[in-house]
Amino acid sequence: xxxxxxxxRWLTPWPDYSPRPSVRCMSDSNRTVTSEQGGGSxxxxxxxxxxxxxxxxxxxxxxxxGVVQIFLAGLGAFRLLHGAGDPALDxxxxxxxxxxxxxxxxxxxxxxxxxxxxxxxxxxxxxxMTSFLQSLxxxxxxxxxxxxxxxxxDGLLILAIPAYLYVWxxxxxx
Numbered sequence: 001x002x003x004x005x006x007x008x009r010w011l012t013p014w015p016d017y018s019p020r021p022s023v024r025c026m027s028d029s030n031r032t033v034t035s036e037q038g039g040g041s042x043x044x045x046x047x048x049x050x051x052x053x054x055x056x057x058x059x060x061x062x063x064x065x066g067v068v069q070i071f072l073a074g075l076g077a078f079r080l081l082h083g084a085g086d087p088a089l090d091x092x093x094x095x096x097x098x099x100x101x102x103x104x105x106x107x108x109x110x111x112x113x114x115x116x117x118x119x120x121x122x123x124x125x126x127x128x129m130t131s132f133l134q135s136l137x138x139x140x141x142x143x144x145x146x147x148x149x150x151x152x153x154d155g156l157l158i159l160a161i162p163a164y165l166y167v168w169x170x171x172x173x174x
Contacts, residue, residue: 051113056169058109059162062102066159069095073152099158100130106162115169122165129158 072092079088107123133154141148 049113051109052115052169055106055109055113055115055119056166058102058106059166059169062099062106062162063159063166065095065099065102066155066162069099069155073155096130096134100127100134103127103130115165116172119165119169122161126158126161129154129161134158 069092072095073089076089076092103123103126107120107127110119110123134151137147137151137154141151
């Protein structure tokens with residue numbers, strides 16, 4: 001014990017260990033920390049990876065598709081009023097299926113980017129709502145109009161999820 005209290009021990013910085021591998025921080029900053037204790041170098045911090053940026057861009061593309069989806073729904077509804085028939089909503093339906101596929105891609109990007117548990121839950125919810133719930137509500141709307149109203153409301157919630165995730169991951173990456 002006396003050896004640890006000597007003057008030389010207190011004046012020596014840290015023992016010379018071999019470099020440590022990169023470690024993932026558990027903080028909200030979503031940064032990777034590489035610690036090298038040999039040679040007196042300080043801890044280096046590099047910003048979150050490219051995949052987080054790709055993930056956030058995917059969320060923006062999904063939101064843009066959602067705006068187009070709302071436009072196509074309104075266009076189809078007013079075409080129906082003017083006697084265009086059922087094919088008036090075909091572009092809206094097709095983009096809905098494309099957005100369901102985009103939701104799956106967003107889920108994959110969420111996992112690759114390691115965006116966090118909240119983002120994974122949001123992406124899973126997005127896949128469920130676009131792939132299953134929207135089609136179910138649209139099918140049930142043929143018999144009861146209240147399901148058509150729920151279909152529209154669910155569409156707005158579908159857009160709220162990626163908007164929230166985009167803002168949230170932007171705060172984490174900053």
